[in-house]
Amino acid sequence: MTQAAFFVLTALADQPRHGYGILRETEELSDGEVRLRVGTLYGVLDRLTVDGLIALDREEVRQGRLRRYYRVTDEGVDALVAEADRMAAAAGAARRRIAEGRRAPGTVTSPARGPGLAGGLA
């Protein structure tokens, strides 16, 4: 799963939203760090729909503008959970390896015991 698809699924995880709302919600929930582009969104929406991970929920007309709401399917929730698990596992593995590398920088590994700071695992 691509990062863009992951964030779209995350934005839809709690409730149905329309395209533009997904854009704003993604930026908000990531505290401004992640900004989905308009040019990216509709391609992702199409692909996720074809894959059955999201579905068209309803269409509304608010103040003369069309809003097309999407929702995650059960399959989409499963896929998002699995992806979140993979990401958390990968992040944890990276952190552990960094800790291992810092234990003996530029030297052959030694049994030198650290100051009990090891953990740090998410």
Next chain:
Amino acid sequence: MTQAAFFVLTALADQPRHGYGILRETEELSDGEVRLRVGTLYGVLDRLTVDGLIALDREEVRQGRLRRYYRVTDEGVDALVAEADRMAAAAGAARRRIAEGRRAPGTVTSPARGPGLAGGLA
């Protein structure tokens, strides 16, 4: 950062390795889930080198075969830490939102806006 670049950095985080070793190490540390492709590796290695996140460590000839070892730079470690943080935060955000969606499935969400998820990405 792409996923492939992330895994290459992770594989190099504890000690210098050569290309083929990175391939095997990535598969091993991910418990067989992630398998970097040969065709992907050298492009990633070139890009990471240009970006200054890894550097050529040394070259060895073992049993008639050349081994080109790479190591992460300080900048590469920083980038990997930052990426691991982003991934862990994104995974956490996804899990929280899934929990919120399941709290009231198929129902209109409560107006409770606010610090609930303000934590967002770390």
Next chain:
DNA sequence: GCAGGATATATCGGCAGCCGATATATTCAG
């Protein structure tokens, strides 16, 4: 001796997918 697999490097073309630019249309603020 030789075929096949593991080790080890590298390149290339095809294809998927992200992004910036662009288009269209309405509402509201200045």
Next chain:
DNA sequence: CTGAATATATCGGCTGCCGATATATCCTGC
């Protein structure tokens, strides 16, 4: 009336992953 926000959608370009391919050595099995 101009610009920004809201809201949809498309398209060309570029980046980057992947499968296939090439080259070369060593070891195992037959």
